[in-house]
Amino acid sequence: MEKPTVLVCDDEADLLTMYAAALKKHYNVLTASSGRACIEKYTDHMLRSKNINVVLLDYRLGDSTGDDIACKIRDLGNARTILLSAYDLEREKVDELKSNNCIVDIMIKPVSMRVLLDRVQKALN
Secondary structure, three states, rough: OOOOEEEOOOOHHHHHHHHHHHOOOEEEEEEEEEEHHHHHHHHHHHHHOOOOOEEEEEEEEEEEHHHHHHHHHHOOOOOOOEEEEEOOOOOHHHHHHOOOOOOEEEOOOOHHHHHHHHHHHHHHO
């Protein structure tokens, strides 16, 4: 059985590398370092009839915000998006993103790799 695919998007190179390394034992991992690159990689993967199961998405990217990218991903396919943020987001904003099916979960940085793996697995179930 093929491993699920996780797309990780973070504009901090060290975090992107760390998340990808933690995930690659259990998942096929794609990475993107900007909102635009995330959408392009997601679209390209879908056009090749390959599924992306989970997107780990930083909230504050250099070229966009994670809430905007999360809703675009929802419109493109059926990946389950987990937002990562170094900032405490307003509860109303998070609830709105969840009720609009843009995200399934949010994690506040710093994130332990064990928690990251647990949350990705939970999103897949």
